[in-house]
Amino acid sequence: MSLSVKVDFDMFYRDTSRRLLRYAYGLTGDPAEAQDLVQEAYARAWQRWRRVSGYEDPEAWLRLVVNRLSTDRWRRLFVRRDHATAQPPGPTVPPPSEDVVLLVQAMRTLPAAHRRALALHYLLDRSIAEIAVETGASAGTVKSWLSRGRAGLAAALHREEIPEGARRGR
Amino acid sequence: MAADLDDIFTAMGRQADVLPLAGPDAARRIGRRRNRNAVIAAAATVLIVVAGAGAGVAWRHDPSPEPILPANTIRGIAPIGSPLRLHGPADETMLSMIAINDDRVSVASGGFENDPLEVIGVDARSGAKVWDAGRLNAIEMNGPVAVPGGMVLYDGPDLSVRDPETGAELWKTVDPANGDVVVGDGVLVRVNVGGLSEGFALRTGKKLWSVPASGDDRPRHSIGFLENTTRRSLHFSDDRFAQLTLGGTVLVRDIHTGKILKSVATTVRPKLMTGFSVSGDLALIKDTVGYLDKPSRLVAADVSTGKVRDLYSIRTGLMRDAAPCGTGRICVASTEGYTRDGGLNPETVKVIDTTTGRILWTAQFGDALLSASSRAGRVLVTSASGSASLYDVDGRVIAQGGDTFGHIGQGWIDDANVLLQTPTAKGYDITTISAVDGRRTTLGTLSAVNAECTWTSEILACRDGAELKLWRFER
Incomplete structure (x- = not known):
């Protein structure tokens, strides 16, 4: 995708990711799981960014993704495996x-x-x-x-x- | 605890705010990697498969798709390219199946009388034919079927996996007659009627694992974990699949290795008409003997905790089927008990909370139920006479009609839209119903002789008489 599309996505990420992390944390109560779900939701958004970015409220789409993933324990485990290899360990909080x-x-x-x-x-x-x-x-x-x-x-x-x-x- | 709820949630929000996030680069990297490997599965054709010996309802479970926001009500369709003449008789009923993998439409078509089907591929962006795979050896009702990462084609005793981009055969094996095929996470699992389970790499056909049938306790039913499943004879899954053995054990296996991840014993002794499906962590078993004066029950085996319980039961009558109906919910279609004159009571669909077993709502129907499917908690139910009803998450009717609402095919386009093919004096109207407010939009009319559609959330592909027509949904 073009640079402008990446910039567009990055700005969206910057503006919304903290709120989505709050939401995911509220649903799961697990910091690591919330981080994984947020990353997974944005990865899915990037896969179909052209369409998602055209929605009236793309952030609501991300919340729906997080909501669905958070209610599926097996899928959550899959997400965890996928992201464990994609991310370095984060700083302690x-x-x-x-x-x-x-x-x-x-x-x-x-x-x-x-x-x-x-x-x-x-x-x-x-x-x-x-x-x-x-x-x-x-x-x-x-x-x-x-x-x-x-x-x-x-x-x-x-x-x-x-x-x-x-x-x-x- | 001294603080009130507002304060505690505020503290929780602050806690979330200090959690580190990897940034957009990581999300893009994962998304890009997926895009390289994945092919979005197509929607099923609207062919209704009546299972077994007239056992009853064929539940269509649409793929667990990414959620589409309600704001995207479909308002029309835009044609893609020009209509394409299909192989087969123009003025009489012909056989055709359509599958969509992303931007590729695969079509098998031909006549019923000693006329093997021709298989072609069409570019969904231009409507142009891009490949021709020739004729099948047999008249076949089962293919092609779009799966993530390929296209499965049945041809008599053969099952081949093809590249939807080129139509080229990637590999071929034997279709397990009366067995099961599960596709998930790049693996095709074949389970034959004797219980032999084998896993193959979907794109290469390389055998990954093989598990022989274990004595008399062999797998009787195998199914995928995605609640979309059974697209004709294919089940869809993630990185696991589930089996129900003759001894009543539910096995969850790793789809990549065949190894057992979980084993849960039940008291069910499955037969041909035993229903088997999965909803979240629950394996659902419809345990019935098929006699109206005998009890039936729906057994739920939690593959996470190992707990088994009867989720619902009837003393007399017919439990047609049970299937996932949204997160933590199942739909049970049944007719229970008798009227004073000895007839069966009206058919009902009950939506049941899988956690509590509580019946959340019930809808009653005047005739036999044919199919049900759910998206975003809303439930679409059709009956054998052609009536259809769409309910919201609380069981309130969003749209409903008698025979004129009837259909030759129906299903979800996305979370916000349902597509119906309604018979009229001129042919078949293609209509969308907004799942949000029940608003109807007629998109067009297809031939009264041959009309059958397949769709994804973006593309509608229909056989109209002897022609293939493609459209893009406009929202």
């Missing part, structure tokens, strides 16, 4: 706080749909309407996912209920 560790553990107990809705809502600041568009579900379903997701987190975190005030007012 500070360990997560105790709260984050607990949240990661709690998120892992939730169904994929709830996890996805919570990650979009809390980590990417997406409204209920935006999540509904992205997931193809109704706004009522998204509300239910978020509500049940919060309840699930509360249960997993041994709290009776996470207060409604924890939800962002939108």
Whole structure:
């Protein structure tokens, strides 16, 4: 592909990769797995960049790829193998706080749909309407996912209920 | 834990923000390497295969494609090149199969009466014929089939792998009659009816491994892990494949070595009509004896944890089939119990959460179900009379119709669009339905004598009478 296409892709990567990594981390709770999924999503985007770049929201396409890969454990293992040979080991990062560790553990107990809705809502600041568009579900379903997701987190975190005030007012 | 949920998620986001990323170069490198080796698999032809001895539903599972955003509703088609005259009778029903590998369309066509099919290749960018592989030795219903990395052609007892770019035969082997063929990750696995399993390099035919049948507990069904599978007699997979043995054991094998990665014992004793499919980590076994007054069950064997459970069961009636229906969901088609006058109750499709076993939603039909497929959680169901229904992830109807919605073929173009071939007084209308809002767009009308289409997310290839016509979807 031409230099301008590469520049275009690189700029897109620069603008979006951090957000995608947040999302992947929210879904998986595993730093290495999140890194692999993000790399895999961009590799797939590059394979068909001409088409993906023409979408109204290419970043949403990447999130869909990450979402699908994150729910397929076997495919994730395949991705991990592919990327382990493609990347040098990264620098060490500070360990997560105790709260984050607990949240990661709690998120892992939730169904994929709830996890996805919570990650979009809390980590990417997406409204209920935006999540509904992205997931193809109704706004009522998204509300239910978020509500049940919060309840699930509360249960997993041994709290009776996470207060409604924890939800962002939108 | 002192902080509220907002604060903890904020901390999680910050944690993610400090994780290192390799940069765009690494992604481009991986993508480039894939592009060199991979050929995008084509969509299946719309031929409906009714399995076994009239066992019932033929579930079409479309490939697990890259997601296409809903904004890409198809609004029309643009012709590619000029129509191409195909081999075969012009004014009577002819046989044809079409496969698409990226920019190459392979077509086998001919008459039914002692007229072996001619196989040609067409450039999907220009519509021009680019190769002619001659005639098959036999009238064949199974080929060509596009697979990632090649094109498989059945010709009587032979199965050959060809290069779709040139039509050249790469290698040839024996088609395992009543056996299974699985293609995945550059490997073709052939399992014959005796249970002998063999792996071959797809492009060269080099034998990679061979596993003899193990006594009486030989593989009865072999299938791929991609939920697209069974394109005619071919299954598609990733770097593994699954087998169900006569003793009821589910085996997951490495497709490159044939070695067993996982073995899960079940109480099923598979027969010809036992259904076997895979959804994520679940091997799904439809265990039925085929009698309406006997129970049937759907057994789920988790190949990750080794746990086995009955996911769904019926006491009387007919469990037509069960198949993956989106992430963590399966569709079960069945008619259960009897009416007061002794007839069968109406047919239903139930969408079941594979984690909890809970029935998420149920749809009822007036006649026998024919096919079902799912993309992005939405479910397309067709019945034998020609009606079709499209449901959203929560079971609400997006589009539905009776016989006039009927079809000779239907399927997903991408996550956002469904294609239907609808009979009319003049021929067959080609119509797309937006899976987002149910909006219909008529693309054109094909011959009433011969009309059959194959498509990818980009290209539509149809036999229209004795001609092959190509179009590009416009969004």
